[in-house]
Amino acid sequence: MRAAVVRAPGTPPGHAEHPDPAPAPGRSLVRVTAAPIVPLDLLCASGTSYLGAPAVPYVPGVQGVGVVEEGGRLPAGTRVWFATSAGMAPGDGGLAERCSVADDDLVPLTADLPDAAVAAIGLSGVAAWMALTWRGRLRAGERVLVLGAGGAVGQAAVGAARVLGASRVVALARSAAGQERARAAGADAVVPAHGDAGVLAAALGDALGGGADVVVDPVFGVAATAAARVLAPGGRLVNLGGASGDEAVFSSAVLRGRSAEVLGYTNNALTPAQRRTALDAVLAAAAAGQVAVAHETVPLVEVTRGWERQAAGDAGTRLVVVP
DSSP: OEEEEBOSTTSOOEEEEOOOOOOOTTEEEEEEEEEEEOHHHHHHHHTOSTTOOOOSSBOOOSEEEEEEEEOSSSOTTOEEEEEOOBTTBSSOOSSBSEEEEEGGGEEEOOSOOOHHHHHHHHHHHHHHHHIIIIITOOOTTOEEEESSTTSHHHHHHHHHHHHTTOSEEEEEESSHHHHHHHHHHTOSEEEEOOSOHHHHHHHHHHHHTSOEEEEEESSOHHHHHHHHHTEEEEEEEEEOOOTTOSOOOOOHHHHHHTTOEEEEOOGGGSOHHHHHHHHHHHHHHHHTTSOOOOEEEEEGGGHHHHHHHHHHTOOOSEEEEEO
16 A cells, blocks of 8 residues: 655655555554544654653554444445554554544544545644633633634634633634644634733733633743743633643643643543543534544555644644545
């Protein structure tokens, strides 16, 4: 089969021939129709993650969409979203024509959405939904602040917050294009991510018209420092990543005085059932036009260029590889 193949850690994958996956107990063979290039793919392939360097050669791609060709739990012909451990454990991922997937990591798709749109939302949508509900405990009528709202998780979180009944959704985004994506996702107000923590906190407080009950934070750094200053009494800041840095500064007086919480979140903590339920919910909202992640399709033959664009940070939108 044709696939994106990483031959050495720290180098982009090349479009090449690769052995077809073989049938195995408890696994299904999936014909891939769409698979995104996500930051986790780049991290795993870099060899610098806490999991160590991946065994090479291997096919990256921690998630994707496709059709079951052969397997156990689901009949052939079932349209599915799937997850893999490519780059985190031995084995190949979804950036290929075919992929072997553990049956527990298959989610049958019922939402009326194009495969590329499903792939673009995927685990970003799961993270946004669960950060708001499971970790953030969002209640209808509360105010939500989304940091990094121009990114995939941020866009999904803006839309999901509206679906879940937030009374006001404020977005923070750095670039003009990211700010426009946040508006398109449904934010009531968009604040440019410029200035120090004090400047940002003042702008966020004005935009919120009160404190933030839930903050969805995939960036950390200065943005998280500012967001913590505008938490409402009982507010919850849920951190999903560190795109802007691995450290933030929090005031003990603010956290104690407002009985506020700073919480961590990772999709890796979810059970397959939790992940499936969250994905079903966010894709149903997407099918209703309430959640979307801007994306661009890239032919598999051009995967190296797409990977390099993602690594350089100039992709702009989510890149979805289409075999």
